[in-house]
Amino acid sequence: MGVLLLAVGVVGLALTAVALWWVLSRRGVARVGATLLAVLAPVGVIVLFASAHLLWVLLLSAALWCAAVASGRYALRTTGLRRIRVKEYRTPAPKRPFLLLNPRSGGGKVEKFGVREKAERLGATVVLLDPEQHQDVEALAREAVADGADLLGVAGGDGTQALVAAVAAEHGLPFLVISAGTRNHFAMDLGLDRDDPAACLDALTDGVEIRVDLGFADDRPFVNNASFGAYGAVVQSPGYRDSKVGTALELLPDLLSRQVGPRLTVRAGDTTFADPQAVLVSNNPYRTDDPLGFGRRERLNSGTLGVLALKVDSAVDAAELLLDPQPQGFGKLSAPEVVIEADEPTLEVGLDGEAITLQAPVRCRIVRRALRVRVPRERPGVPDLPPRMDWRRLRKLAAAVSRTAVPTRHPRERQP
Known part of the structure; x- marks a missing residue:
């Protein structure tokens, strides 16, 4: 019975993965049915265990798994692993800071937290962007540099941050985030206070500098990532900003089935990943080994790009992604330079969430420690991420401990 229930659990996981794939790659009745299956499969497994009076087994297994992961993290943390500390540089406070503020960003956080008022009290020159018309933030930043600004800062999305950051890096000026x-991914990995944007302005009077990398897709800068393939196409839709989920569900079936969009090839050094539906190139690699660290970057100054590539052509591939520790359809690597090739002349790209189009092939590169970021001396800091879950190293550690824990008989006690 125990083996049968275990098999049912594995089948339930596989069915859930298959159903989720069908939800994304089908429309109409097929999508509705797949949605029901995605809900009913895990529920069915729980009901089956409960009917066999073994629901406690699921709960205990989950608890033991959490305990095992926690123990593994502790073991790895206490066997020579060190946290990567970002070096801070004490520099004089800026005398002529220049700040660009987007009043619509994050649902109106600039006004809500009094960012403009605090910045002006601290002596900054502030330009409030007009939400009703397009403004060239890069040109505004260059004009500020020409007028003698000794710091450039932005309150806005990551796409706007990247454009101004590139100008700051070009002129060797400190940059203020x-x-x-809305999401503040760059600010999160810098350890800034995302709950109070005005607190970031403390860097103007009591700040330090850190050096971070800057990514480029051809000549376009990015502080977070450049997305190619499915997501790069979805963000081009005019309706994406107002309805992200609805737009994605409408476009993904054709993109995932390759009825539209280019065929991609990823090249990084001697490694080639052919025909993925989605590619993410990031300014330093993202964590993927642990759910608690997923989507975070351990550091922003390693001088390497992170690359994640996904290729799923069938329901079987979708199930493999969930059940196989090393699925063939998932590619992960890091390199200082990555080239994205296509069978079409142009590529749709999501650059820090902004929709752009570039000529194929696109060369992504990273400039190490190109950006001087000024941050408050006192800030929440990067959360203490758990060490990487190196399962191979953990198994070796467990084997070593088990060998030393097994009692051995003293030579005098051996029988002749």
């Missing part, structure tokens, strides 16, 4: 965006 104000976490007034």
Whole structure:
């Protein structure tokens, strides 16, 4: 019975993965049915265990798994692993800071937290962007440099941050990130306070500098990532900003089945990943080994790009992604330079969430420690991420401990 229930659990996981794939790659009745299956498969497994009076087994297994992961993290943390500390540089406070503020960013955080008022009290020159018309933030930043600005800062989305950051890096000026965006991924990995954007302005009077990398897709800068393939196409849709989920569900079936869009090839050094539906090139690699660290970057100054490539052509491939520790359809690597090739002359790209189009092939590169970021001396800091779950190293550690734990008989006690 125990073996049968274990098999049912594995089948339930596989069916859930298959159903989720069908939800993304089908429309109409097939999508509705797949949605029901995605809900009913795990529920069915739980009901089956409960009917056999073994629901406690699921709960205990989950608890033991959490305990095992926690123990593994502790073991790895206490066997020579060190946290990567970012070096801070004490520099004089800026005398003529220049800040660009987007009043719409993050649902109006600039006004809500009084960012403009605080910045002006601290002596900054502030330009409030007009939400009703397009403004060239890069040109505004260059004009500020020409007028004598000794610091450039932005309260806005990551796409706007990247454009101004590139100008700051080009002129060797410090750059200030104000976490007034919606997600603030760059601010999060810098350790800034995302709950209070105005707190970032403390860097103007009591700040330090850190050196971070800057990524480029051809000549376009990015502080987070450049997306190619499915997501790069979805963000081009005019309706994406107002309805992200609805737009994605409408476009993904044709993109995932390759009825539309180019065929991609990823080249990084001697490694080639052919025909993925989605590619993410990031300014330093993202964590993928642990759910608690997923989507985070351990550091922003390694001088390497992270590359994640996904290729799923069938329901079987979708199930493999969930059940196989090393699925063939998932590619992960890091390199200082990556080339994205296509069988079409242009590529749709999501650059820090902004929709752009570039000529194929696109060369992504990273400039190490090109950006001087000024941050508050006192800030929440990067959360203490758990060490990488190196399962191979953990198994070796467990084997070593088990060998030393097994009692051995003293030579005098051996029988002749």
